[in-house]
Amino acid sequence: MHYLKRILFIIIAGVFLSSCSNPRYPSIPEDISIAATVNIKDMSVSFINLDSMEKIADWKLEKPYTGAVILPDNDTIILYGKQVETADLYSLKSGQAVGSWNTGKGIVNGKYLQTTSQIAFVDQNLNNIRFFDLNGEEAIQISTELNPLTILESEKSKILYVLSFNKEKLTVIDLIKKEKMTSFPIHPSAAGAWLNEDKNELWIGGHGAGEEVETDIHVYDSVTGDFKYNIPAPSMPVNFLGSNKNVFVLSHGSSKLYKLNEDGVVLDSMIVGANPFEMVFTNRNIMIAGYDSNDVHFVDPDNLNIIKTIPVGKGPFQIVLRERK
Amino acid sequence: MSFITDSLTKKLWLTITAAIVITILYSYFLSYLFYEKLYVKNVEAALVEEGARLASEYEGGPLSQELKDKIEWYSTKSESEIFIVSNPRELSACLPFEIDYESLINGAEREELLNGNPVQKIGYEERFDRKIMAVVFPLLDESRLEGIIYLYLPLAKISEVTTDFAYLWMIAAFLFLIIALFFGTYLVRRLTKPLIEMKKAAESVSRGDYSIKLNNASTDEIGQLANAFNHMATSIQEEDDRKKDFLANVSHELRTPISYVKGYSEALISGIVKKEESNRYLSLIHREAVRMERLVGDLLDLSKLDSDEYKLEKIPLPLAQLIEDSLQKYVPIMREKNLKLQLHLDPDIIINGDEGRIEQIIQNIMDNSIRYTNEGEISLKLYKVNEGCCIEITDSGIGIPEEDLGKIKQRFFRVNKGRTRNDGGTGLGLAIAEKLVNLHNGTLTIKSKLGKGTTVKIELPVIME
Incomplete structure (x- = not known):
């Protein structure tokens, strides 16, 4: 009987200890440029070598993270999620957790702000923007309209645009004074935005309200907030990239990538992935994640040809980059 | 309780009735279960087949107006409600953004459709505000969910059939119950009638009337019992007759010598017999006495022999x-x-x-x-x-x-x-x-x-x- 108890104790102790120790994930070499996709459906992060365009590792995580930020140290990746209590920090090089910030649940978006060298988290539970320094200390909270989602930084004007998903409002925050400057009305279910600082234009996409499918890009004056015009880009334009007088618009409803000039004229378009939400510029290409096709595509921005397609974890929802010069 | 247990007829009748009722109830539930299951399965399979045929019309790319028109036309001809959907919002395409909108299919169903599998569902659907049986077929262009074909039947239509069936069944079961009870009663009467006759006959026999005979032509256990009873009654009667004969014989045999002895001795006593005759009378009396002695001796022997103790x-x-x-x-x-x-x-x-x-x-x-x-x-x-x-x-x-x-x-x-x-x-x-x-x-x-x-x-x- 004593013998049995001892075995039982060892087993329980083993389970207990192993569950306490931090899991170690595959190390990511520090000298290469990488992209990391946060995959919602299988709770993983896939790492892709941008030079060779190969997938180098998958991290199977234990929490439902929905997004990530890579810090300027180029080694720490912060993972957050609306259902996760903390924002967790991992070292890419060691593949181990290195800390966590107590953010509470509700974080749906995060960005490293060049202007203030802070992390801005979008909190949908508190309905505000929360600014953290790189040590995890929260500096300030600035309240916004209901359900903030997309944030856009203007480095030139040192302001932050915050799109409210439900409330049909855009909030403008002064990053230096750390206060709400103004807010103006926009279309419902807005998501995704691009700022043309030369022309003071704010291009905003969206999903559409109710069963209505959003087909247009809504262009507003970035200073006055006045609506200027619509650019058709069906359906559901939700992501924007601007480069060399061209604007790339990703419409997830039709799985389409549009190439426009700054006047809103469609120059070219293509179908890419399935239900893509996210796209980023790598040094040469556009990288697009297909949420339903579970892959990323490298697209040549000049001729809109797919250069390479790489399968990643299930449901890639966000891409973050670490680029070595 | 004794009013049930005091009669074999009641017991048999109750047993048969209970057996019939249990059988009917059991078979009702069983067949209802099977019927509904098989029928619902059948309807579902038909929907799936119909959906698969329609889905095969799709040839990739965005849904064409022609396909939409075709499906719409088909829906007017089909018994089931059919429509085609390409609205990504209805297909939960924006799910990660937690859009505040009750879409036609949910995230899990979308995943299933993305894998190329049809989705089947039975139950209340808020969109239609009623219970339905639905089959959803994906229209996939590679891994892009370009649309769905949604086929459904209101469950009321299906349960209508089972309700009709249930009524028919109940009527049939009721008729069957009445007929079965009628025949059951008849059968019980037939079974117990010889037993009742036998009881009456046994009562007659115990009163001493051995002439009663049971008429049972059957060869089953009850028929055999009736035969055995008849045989027993006959045996008892024969034994009774023998006993009577025997007693009559014994008394008759004894009476003759006794009357001799009585007659001769009276003659001697009264003195009407002459002296020389009296010896002859005495020897006659002696002869009859010997006869009686022998008779009694023989009877004694016989009764000893009849008893089991004789060694x-x-x-x-x-x-x-x-x-x-x-x-x-x-x-x-x-x-x-x-x-x-x-x-x-x-x-x-x-x-x-x-x-x-x-x-x-x-x-x-x-x-x-x-x-x-x-x-x-x-x-x-x-x-x-x-x-x-x-x-x-x-x-x-x-x-x-x-x-x-x-x-x-x-x-x-x-x-x-x-x-x-x-x-x-x-x-x-x-x-x-x-x-x-x-x-x-x-x-x-x-x-x-x-x-x-x-x-x-x-x-x-x-x-x-």
Whole structure:
């Protein structure tokens, strides 16, 4: 009987200890440029070598993270999620957790702000923007309209645009004074935005309200907030990239990538992935994640040809980059 | 509870009724279950097949207006409701943004559709505000969910059929129940009727009426019981008749000598008999007294033999010797009647028997032979047979009519009833002899020809050497 108890104790102790120790994930070499996709459906992060365009590792995580930020140290990746209590920090090089910030649940978006060298988290539970320094200390909270989602930084004007998903409002925050400057009305279910600082234009996409499918890009004056015009880009334009007088618009409803000039004229378009939400510029290409096709595509921005397609974890929802010069 | 258990009819009826009701209920639920399951499965399979056929019309790319029109046209012709959806919002395409909109399909269903599998669902659907059975087919262009074909049937339509079925079933079950109960009652009556008759018959028999007979033609257990009952009643009646006859015979046999004794003694007492005559009267009285003594002795013997306690005192007996000894006393009377006696005895035969009883058997048979033989001879043989020995006594007497041979061994049976007084027998001799032979594990058989004589054969087991 004593013998049995001892075995039982060892087993329980083993389970207990192993569950306490931090899991170690595959190390990511520090000298290469990488992209990391946060995959919602299988709770993983896939790492892709941008030079060779190969997938180098998958991290199977234990929490439902929905997004990530890579810090300027180029080694720490912060993972957050609306259902996760903390924002967790991992070292890419060691593949181990290195800390966590107590953010509470509700974080749906995060960005490293060049202007203030802070992390801005979008909190949908508190309905505000929360600014953290790189040590995890929260500096300030600035309240916004209901359900903030997309944030856009203007480095030139040192302001932050915050799109409210439900409330049909855009909030403008002064990053230096750390206060709400103004807010103006926009279309419902807005998501995704691009700022043309030369022309003071704010291009905003969206999903559409109710069963209505959003087909247009809504262009507003970035200073006055006045609506200027619509650019058709069906359906559901939700992501924007601007480069060399061209604007790339990703419409997830039709799985389409549009190439426009700054006047809103469609120059070219293509179908890419399935239900893509996210796209980023790598040094040469556009990288697009297909949420339903579970892959990323490298697209040549000049001729809109797919250069390479790489399968990643299930449901890639966000891409973050670490680029070595 | 006793009003149920006091009657076999009620018990049987209850059992049959319960069995029928349980069977009906059980089969109802079972068939309802199977019916609904099979029917619903069938409808579902038909929907899936229909959906697959329609989905095969899609050839990739964004949904064309032509396809939408085709499906719409088809829907007007089909029994099920069919529509095509390409709105990504209805397809939960924006799910990660937690769009505040109740889309047609949820995230899990979308995943299933993205894998190329149709989605089946049964239950309440808020969109249609009713219970439906639906099948959703994905229209996939590579991994892009360009649209869905949504087919559904209101569940009310399906349950309508099962409700109709249930009503039909209930009516059929009710009719069946009535018919089954009617036949069940008839069957129970048929089964228990002979038992009731038998009960009445048994009551009659116990009152002393043995004439009752059960008429049951069936060969089952109840028929056999009725036959056994009839047989029993007959046996009781025969035994009763025999008892009555026996008593009548005994009283009759006793009355004759008693009336003699009474008559002669009265004559003597009254003095009307002359002196020289009185001796003859006395000897007559003495003769009748001896007769009565013999009769009572025989009756006593018989009643002893009938009881189980009667014990033989068996010893090994040289049978030839015993027969010779016991025949000595007949020599004078045979000489007197001028009868010859012939003996052929095997002296080696030894049996295991009661000396006195064996002597009594021979005596009873010899008494009869001498009594009914007026001239000629009596022969007595003793010889071995297969499994024992045989004593054969043959006379040249008056013989026995063939019709009386079967009854000759019965008590008080006489061929000629009128001879009672003259021959001096009790009518019990042969009955006693047979009983004793049987006690010795032997058999007694009688053969006779009227006017020619009678042969009595007694077979007894011998002691094996």
